[in-house]
Amino acid sequence: MIDDDTLHSWFVRDILPLERGLTGYIRRNWRTAEDVLELRQDIYERALTGARRGIPSNSRAYLYTVARNHLINQATKSQIVSIEAVADLDTVDRSLDLFEAERVLDARDKLRLAQTGIDKLPPKCREIVILQKVKGFTDREAAEILGVSVETVRRQIKLGMKALIDHMLGGSGRIVRSDYRARKKRVKKP
Amino acid sequence: MRRQASIENQALDWLVKRQSPEWASDDHDDLDAWLNESIAHKAAFWRAEYGWRQTDRLQSLGLKAGLVAARSQARFRWIPFAAAASLVAFLAIGAFAFGPDLANQPRTIVQQVQHQTAIGGREEFELPDGSRVELNTSTTVRAAVSEARREVWLDSGEAFFDVVHDPDRPFIVHAGGKTITVLGTKFSVRRDESHAIVSVLEGRVRIDELAGPSHKVTIVEDGGTAYSRNSSILLAAKSAKRVRNSLAWRKGELSFEQAPLSEVVSEFNRYNETKLLVSDDDAANILIGGSFKTSSTDSFVRLLRDAYGLNIQREGDTVRISTY
Numbered sequence: 465m466i467d468d469d470t471l472h473s474w475f476v477r478d479i480l481p482l483e484r485g486l487t488g489y490i491r492r493n494w495r496t497a498e499d500v501l502e503l504r505q506d507i508y509e510r511a512l513t514g515a516r517r518g519i520p521s522n523s524r525a526y527l528y529t530v531a532r533n534h535l536i537n538q539a540t541k542s543q544i545v546s547i548e549a550v551a552d553l554d555t556v557d558r559s560l561d562l563f564e565a566e567r568v569l570d571a572r573d574k575l576r577l578a579q580t581g582i583d584k585l586p587p588k589c590r591e592i593v594i595l596q597k598v599k600g601f602t603d604r605e606a607a608e609i610l611g612v613s614v615e616t617v618r619r620q621i622k623l624g625m626k627a628l629i630d631h632m633l634g635g636s637g638r639i640v641r642s643d644y645r646a647r648k649k650r651v652k653k654p
Numbered sequence: 655m656r657r658q659a660s661i662e663n664q665a666l667d668w669l670v671k672r673q674s675p676e677w678a679s680d681d682h683d684d685l686d687a688w689l690n691e692s693i694a695h696k697a698a699f700w701r702a703e704y705g706w707r708q709t710d711r712l713q714s715l716g717l718k719a720g721l722v723a724a725r726s727q728a729r730f731r732w733i734p735f736a737a738a739a740s741l742v743a744f745l746a747i748g749a750f751a752f753g754p755d756l757a758n759q760p761r762t763i764v765q766q767v768q769h770q771t772a773i774g775g776r777e778e779f780e781l782p783d784g785s786r787v788e789l790n791t792s793t794t795v796r797a798a799v800s801e802a803r804r805e806v807w808l809d810s811g812e813a814f815f816d817v818v819h820d821p822d823r824p825f826i827v828h829a830g831g832k833t834i835t836v837l838g839t840k841f842s843v844r845r846d847e848s849h850a851i852v853s854v855l856e857g858r859v860r861i862d863e864l865a866g867p868s869h870k871v872t873i874v875e876d877g878g879t880a881y882s883r884n885s886s887i888l889l890a891a892k893s894a895k896r897v898r899n900s901l902a903w904r905k906g907e908l909s910f911e912q913a914p915l916s917e918v919v920s921e922f923n924r925y926n927e928t929k930l931l932v933s934d935d936d937a938a939n940i941l942i943g944g945s946f947k948t949s950s951t952d953s954f955v956r957l958l959r960d961a962y963g964l965n966i967q968r969e970g971d972t973v974r975i976s977t978y
Binding site for chain 1: 656657658661662666667696697700701705858860
């Protein structure tokens, strides 16, 4: 049994940097775009659960095996995905390297990436992220400076955080304000 | 709400909460408990934490050296630490965040000192943490350095601070109803009866206005000067030159750029027992530029006589300057 600290550092060091590639892989092999984040979370969980019994020697191959198996399982359960999609999965592996050269970011890249991420945020959210992340003010101080409530600051920083995390890990980095009611309706449709 | 969205939402809530200075060891236990509920929570939280940390380089855009980075290190630590250690970390952060509110709490004073200069005097001393304080003419300060914070009370006069970074110990200057909390490195504070002037040479400082009905916060960045009178603060446009001029006293000089004679004279009077007095408006409005030794009233007065054709009269310790 692998302890949490080891598991955590493995996950952060070996798995999360692959997120961009993994997300692309899921996206290419799944028809319903809305499921991608859900599937990715499932894959992370399965990867962690498996690694608890022993840290795999080739993390990358391991992650994609977990991903493929999960997608196949989901596809066979699901009515939405056709059987051709499943067949494709086996061939995808070989082309992975061509598609996704995961970039190891150095400090300068990270800074540049984070800056473009910040620039994408809506103005109010950006201002609060800058006050907290760049200038180091606490939420209370940021609230005082801007004359808004601490709750507002926390809500905005959370939105900014979510967008920036996605951005840093290779996603769009756009703020997605999900209208959950609308989405529910859509899901219920046959 | 979908399962993934809901878990991510909770993970982000934890992350936001943990950034707050109110984060305490109880919260830490709660987070641990939440993480241990399921591997799904761990996956989501670890991902959010990792992704957010990828943006840490942004801090290099803000403060030049370490303060924020080091603070967030203390706060962003997720690896469980001993209860005692987390309490210390919380206190340090708390002290910074609440600033003066914690001033009344008892704590071990490591060293308390008082320094004073006479008219025309200048003195420099070092605090136990290595920070340097330079006192200008006719200045009184008291300083106390404890394990939790570094504090200086500017009772009168003007002082320049070159502060050593120490994320666990905020550096706070009290000047009347204001506190200046250092987020950066080098700055000066000048105080007289009615106003305070804060000039920032490097880094950034925060001014908290404690007097008056509302608590106001002003940030002054490098090259910036804040003039505060009673409870209003004027933030001058960034000018590194103005800041340098205002710090010329550190070299024993006064530096002016087209300042009216009345202002120049009152500056000279801060440094000398001999008081200059301008007796008419025409003379008072003459614009003066250049650098002068703070102590050389005589040569300054000679310059006024020779270059500007002003009339000089000595009466004891007073030198009267007039156009006729």
